[in-house]
Amino acid sequence: MTVLRAIDARVIVSLVVVLAASGARAQSVAFKHQATVYRDAKDGKLSAPEGVACNDAGLLVIADTGNARLLTYFVKEGAVTPAAEVKVPQLKHPVRLQLDSKGNMLVLDRKLRKIARLDAKGAFQGYVDLKPAGVTEVVPTSFKVDRGDNLYVLDTAAAKVFVADSSGAVTATLPLPADAGAFMDVAVDAGGIVYVLDAVRATVWSAAKGATAFSPLGKSFKDYASFPTYLTANNRGVLLAVDQNGAGLVLLGQDGSYLGRQLSLGWTDGLLYYPSQICLDAQGDAFVADRSNNRVQMFTSIAQ
Amino acid sequence: MSARPFILVLAVAALAGPAAAAPPAPKFKLKPGAAGQVCLECHPDFADRLKKPFVHTPVRSKDCVGCHNPHASDHGKLLAADANAICATCHKDVVAKNAKSTHPPATQQKCGECHDPHASNAKANLVKAGPDLCATCHKTLVDGAKASKFKHRAVENGCGSCHEAHASATGLKLLKADVPQLCLGCHKVDGPILMKKHMNYPVAKARCTSCHDPHGSNVRGMLYNTVHAPVAKGMCGQCHEAPGSPRGFEPKQAGLALCRGCHVQNINKMMDKNRLHRPVTEGAACLSCHGPHASKEKGLLKADMRTVCGSCHADTIKRGDMSVTKHEPIKNSECTSCHDPHGSDAALMLVKAESPELCGKCHDWQKHSSHPVGAKYVDPRNKNLTLQCLSCHRAHGTEFKSMMPYATVPETCTKCHEKFTR
Structure with missing residues (x-):
């Protein structure tokens, strides 16, 4: 199986993939290893980091899951500099991270099954408490924040995606498709299209802005992914799925078509071992929480 | 009018008839019995085969060329066509197009795995009689059934009591009908004995095989070998509404909440972990992986771990x-x-x-x-x-x-x- 084959990181890391996203002119993107974050400001080791968030101001936040903390870094000209540690008792097992437009941190705690909200300095502000009609309790599996600070919460126990505005008021509820495997993530692109990712069947479903139901987006990409668990969209609308068990990234067009696969299994810089989350900034840099390698890696994605 | 001329015409016609229908003279001046009788001169072992109680029709009628080419062939044993296809020249539609379940040897036209093409001591020219034949592939199942303490009479009468050999139009796993209809053909569950055994629950609409092993078991009542404690104690009311309640067989609570009643310590322990396996809280919760009544598998798993875990992984x-x-x-x-x-x-x-x-x-x-x-x-x-x-x-x-x-x-x-x- 090709995903099992590791390639040497000293060679340029990844494949060059032709991105021909739905009718747009063909573009190429290469992912190249830029830097690796192994330590905090006090030279403490990262442990099984599962979350990573970044913004255009050069802020990088890591959910250092194994150490039950968040770490902040500054990114400038390809260099990543440690900043601060955020360790609050309200976070037991931080996993997925998002930043809102003000630099506030939203983090999913898998143990507590809650989304915590921290301000830009790391002070705990409370847990997100959505109150959709007819639902006793929202139990988040995953979530995303869009540019307007709207929150998209995937609740697989309720089999729904709840959309809430920045005040926490639920503005829409989307039922998850019934005929599916296991939904692992929700994503939203710049145009407001909401996506959900089924890891078991390796399929993406989408709902256009204002739609009341999801419909399948293209075919299953099971031939190209083992167990995709995280989904995000870049600023061109290309979808990137993190293939946790296959140690790589799968790129999909806006119509769900398979565009290519990047990165592969390994332990040296540039390779992945059970990756869990990816964050893309406006410069096209990508940060990958490389969980079982106990590190976060930075890649430059070069449009060609 | 006399009938004599008419009878005469009939008599002439009767005499002329056979002459008109007589086959043409053999094209290749074949010896009498060339289609099969002649073959026995070199294949004398067939004399014994012909004495067997079940002989394939072409063999009995000594029509060897029905299946074999006497001179040359592209196929083994001088067969006139591929061994997997030749039976279908006479036995068409063995597997119906819309069958609900099919037997792989039948769909793959591997007829010879079960049938002897010439003769056999078993009905339908089967290579072995009864469960011994099925045990060729389903050994664990057949051996288990034979060794079980509480046997199902239908199994003792042969697998064909419940299963079709080639395909089933109505049942899964080649069953002659779906469960419970198949079971109800023999077992009158509305009778006083079985009503009492089932605590007066209306089991006629339940899936019998969610509790009973149809192939036999070591547990009384032919329950699967691993039995959920409330079932073993006949305490159905621990989980289900009372028989005759308007909610029928419905469980008292849904999902994890119901199981928590007894398994509170285990559930609290798992809920306290950093990672909770998602099926524990989602969908059917515990019943995503476990059966609620009885199971062949340890821990009341629905199937072996490869099957259960593999359904997602x-x-x-x-x-x-x-x-x-x-x-x-x-x-x-x-x-x-x-x-x-x-x-x-x-x-x-x-x-x-x-x-x-x-x-x-x-x-x-x-x-x-x-x-x-x-x-x-x-x-x-x-x-x-x-x-x-x-x-x-x-x-x-x-x-x-x-x-x-x-x-x-x-x-x-x-x-x-x-x-x-x-």
Whole structure:
């Protein structure tokens, strides 16, 4: 199986993939290893980091899951500099991270099954408490924040995606498709299209802005992914799925078509071992929480 | 009018008839019996076969050329067509197009796996009679049925009591009808004895095989060998509404809440883990993996672990199947040897976070007589990792020997020991 084959990181890391996203002119993107974050400001080791968030101001936040903390870094000209540690008792097992437009941190705690909200300095502000009609309790599996600070919460126990505005008021509820495997993530692109990712069947479903139901987006990409668990969209609308068990990234067009696969299994810089989350900034840099390698890696994605 | 001329005409016609229908003279001046009788001159063993109680029609009528070409053939045994296809020239539509379930030998036209094309002591020219034939492939099932303490009479009468041989139009697993209709053909569940056995619950609409092993069991009532305690004690009301209630057979509560009533300690323990296996709280919750009544499997699992776990983790199962070296727990479908299916503090739901400890459960000697592993040894490839078993092996295997991620041992070793790279 090709995903099992590791390639040497000293060679340029990844494949060059032709991105021909739905009718747009063909573009190429290469992912190249830029830097690796192994330590905090006090030279403490990262442990099984599962979350990573970044913004255009050069802020990088890591959910250092194994150490039950968040770490902040500054990114400038390809260099990543440690900043601060955020360790609050309200976070037991931080996993997925998002930043809102003000630099506030939203983090999913898998143990507590809650989304915590921290301000830009790391002070705990409370847990997100959505109150959709007819639902006793929202139990988040995953979530995303869009540019307007709207929150998209995937609740697989309720089999729904709840959309809430920045005040926490639920503005829409989307039922998850019934005929599916296991939904692992929700994503939203710049145009407001909401996506959900089924890891078991390796399929993406989408709902256009204002739609009341999801419909399948293209075919299953099971031939190209083992167990995709995280989904995000870049600023061109290309979808990137993190293939946790296959140690790589799968790129999909806006119509769900398979565009290519990047990165592969390994332990040296540039390779992945059970990756869990990816964050893309406006410069096209990508940060990958490389969980079982106990590190976060930075890649430059070069449009060609 | 006299009838004599009319009778005469009939008589002439009767005489002329056979002459008109007589076959033309043999084209190749064939000897009498050339279609089969002649064959016996060189194949005398067929004389014994012809004495068997069940003889294939072309053989009995000594029409060997019905299946064989006497001169030459592109197929083995001088068959006139491919061995997998020749039976279908006469036995068409053995497998109906819209069958609900089919038997692979029938769909693959491997008729010879069950039938003798010439003669047999068993009905339908079967190569063996009764369950012995089915045991050729379904040995575990047939042996289990024979050894069971409480036997199902239908099984003793032969697999064909409940199963079709080629295909079933109405039932899964080749059953002649779906459960419970099939069972109700013999078992009158509305009679006083079975009503009492079922605590007066209206089981006529229930799936009998969710509790009973139709092939026999060592548990009274032919329940599967692993029985949920309330079922064994006849305390159905612990989970179900009372019989005759408007909600019928409905459970008293949904999902985890119902199971928590008895399994509170286990559930609290799993809920306290950093990682909770998602099926525990989602969908059918506990019933995603466990049966509520009885099961063949330990822990009331719905099926063997490979099947249950593989229903979501097919990629992992596939990786194990493709592996050159087979890891014993994977080969034996023992996922829980390494993973906790409910919850864990470790990644990948492992029962122990550190692989030397985990792997050492079986590979104890390698904890102290192998390549240095453990917290003291930093992985040269990654300063945040220490050397573990999984530094060089993948537990579910790879396409390379010894479950290594690289094709050769030197290739694996030189990832760290770079100075030895050639």
